[in-house]
Amino acid sequence: MRHAPGGRAIRYRSRPYVCGALGDWDRRRLDELLAAAPTAVKRTAEHDGLVLHASGGTDRWRSGDHRGRLWGPLADGPAPRGWREAAESRMAAGAAAGPGYAALHTDALGLQDLYYRRIGDAVYFSGRIEPLLPVGGARAHVDWGAWASTLAMSSPVDDRTPFAEIKRMRAAGAWTWRDGRLHWESFEPSWAGAEPDPDLGPEEALAVLEDVLAPDRRTAVTLSGGWDSRLLGVLATRKVARMRAWTVSTDDGLDLDVRYAPAVAEALGLRHRVMIPADTAWNDHHAAVWRRTGYQTLFHTWLMPLAESLRRERVRLLDGLAGDVLFGGSFLSEATLAEPDPRDRWQLLRERMERKRDEVKAQLHPGVEAAFEELHAGAFKQAVAPFDGHPAALTLGALHTRTCRSIGISPMWIFAPETETALPFVHPEAVRTALRIPPEAKVGKAFYRRMLEAADPRTAALPSTNDPLPVPRPAIGPRRQTGPAAIAALTDRVRSSETVMGLLSDDLRADLAGADFAERVRKDTARFRVLGWAGLLAAWLEDFAPHLDLDGGARP
Structure with a gap:
């Protein structure tokens, strides 16, 4: 499989690779998932409707009739009493079971990657995207909304991934299997109830x-x-x-x-x-x-x-x-806090997070530019909707859409x-x-x-990068990512992809063919950003060509 070398380069020492199935799962499809695992796994837990495989140790917990496994905890603490507590107090992903239910959850901030592909009344899940591609046999389609957000904010937002059929589990949520049916359950972490305290020093x-x-x-x-x-x-x-x-x-x-x-x-x-x-x-x-x-x-x-x-x-x-976002107030401004209309506040936040927004959009074909704006705006709106009305809505929005995904x-x-x-x-x-x-x-x-x-x-x-830049502003020196060899590698990838070239503006396509393109793109950060994104997309299309259906599905 062409994607295998990237996954096999990872050694799962501090956090295990996990995969499995929840619901009315099919043995043949589970075997497809296991065969594509990037490392050796063994069955770790099984319950009615749930099977979990892992490459290494997972932490057991038990509370009365409820029991589970968790992995990758970002906080120490006592054994949880349920999957919600594992997600919040231990900041872990995991699986749980009890009388009449089984559950698969991620952490309360969504930092732990758990991807899934739903087929009928089952979800097949994995700590990485690639092993889910052969499950079910059908080719996947491009999620252009994910690629629109990656261009705008450097990564997908909400539950999107580059593949339309594969989703990323949202923060503070779980897929559960109850009464012979799949359910999505979510909860509000207790910290969401924190009230602003002017006396906090x-x-x-x-x-x-x-x-x-x-x-x-x-x-x-x-x-x-x-x-x-x-x-x-x-x-x-x-x-x-x-x-x-x-x-x-x-x-x-x-x-x-x-x-x-x-x-x-x-x-x-x-x-x-x-x-x-x-x-x-x-x-x-x-x-x-x-x-x-x-x-x-x-x-x-x-x-x-x-x-x-x-x-x-x-x-x-x-x-x-997340220190700069949570304690430093990155992306907050007097203007965003003073804006009375919540929709306009979210728009101002987006504009602060999307660097060189207008210049970047201008590098796309006009029809693609409009489609990408609609797709990304919809995904962003869905991602921040849970925080509407919260006193720290802007901080939580930035935390969940940029910090926990891209950074x-x-x-x-x-x-x-x-x-x-x-x-x-x-x-x-x-x-x-x-x-x-x-x-x-x-x-x-x-x-x-x-x-x-x-x-x-x-x-x-002591001097800090948080301080204003000295005056006169220092000149930008050579960069490894804009050196001649790097620009040539990106340019060659983009030129070789008809799909990617079709997304770009006429001016940018013409410039890509010019002899002096490398020198000019080094001086235009918006063009360089679009070139980097286009090279990323072209490499993805090439790497996953055997698993993609580029003829079916929506186009941007």
Whole structure:
């Protein structure tokens, strides 16, 4: 199978690969799923209507007549008393069974990937997309809504994947089998009831974060030039001496992380290593990253050299995912908070998250541009609908649509499942505390700055990527992803796909044929972004051609 090499490159050490079936499942289809597994699995649990296979250990729990398995927990704690508690208090995916029911659930934020393909009264599920493709024998179709969102926000949103027939389980939900029927059940996590508290101070927020941190002597932190990793480093060094920190070039042409992180590491007494990947790193790694992430994001290739080094080191990694959104108020502004119409607030949030929105759309064929806008707007609306009316609606919307899908792929798939990875900012108590901070207090990262100053005034005073860029603005230097070889690789992929070329504007198609295209696209970030997306799509179409029906189904 052409997709197999990407899946088999993953070693499931810190989190197992899981798959199985729920409902009135068919043995032959289950066997198809098992045959396509990217690693060896064995039957782990079976109950009426449920069968679970896993590549490694899953945690058992039992409460009265209810029992289950969970995997990939992002929070420590006692054994849960039901699948909802496993999803929320342990932030885990899992399977559960009890009198008259069986359930398959993901975590309360939707960070744990569980994909499924529903056929009749059964859902066949997998921790990765690829093994679901042969199930049932029928070819899959392109989900153009997923690709529209990937262009707009760097990943699909809601339950979409690149394949129309394969869905990703939504946060805080479960498929259940009751009374001979499948049901989708969802719940509201308890932190959703957190009310804004003007009296909540930075010291209390810091105490919660410090309490949920549990570093040990193997712990390392990925130290950027920003505040998330800096704050984690401050709190972790209170518990563990002589921690290690790693910094890697972000390949953005500025490399402010490389410039700022050493001073932070020195102030905290961290052993520090800076990595500058070779000029060929993007070409060397992008195909593996695309496969590893299921072709679901434009990001993260720059992290692969660091991830490979950490796998050899066998460390436990602290990652600052979601700190900027939950505590720093990323994407909040006075304008969005002041907008009285909820629909307009969501639109303003979208525009803040979709970089160079108008310039990017202009690179598409006019008919495709209109179709993509409608598809993405509909998926985004569905994804944020559960938060309408919530005091922290904008924060929750950004968290679920961008952080947990596009950015969350980094710790969950670039570093894990090989490297044990801790995400303190998404611990249930940290989320609850962050939602108690009044949104207006977060604008301009004001509350977050107070937290950092309260934690360690020395590191708070050091230069940061959260600060405005110096004036005059530094010139953007060479980038690995826009080097001649990288642009040539993307351009060749796009030109070779008639389907992808048909999505692009006449001007962009003409430019792709020009001799000076590489030089011009390096200076036009919108065009480069569309080229990267088009190359990703072209590679996906080529990789999965045996499993796709491009003649049937809707076209954009």
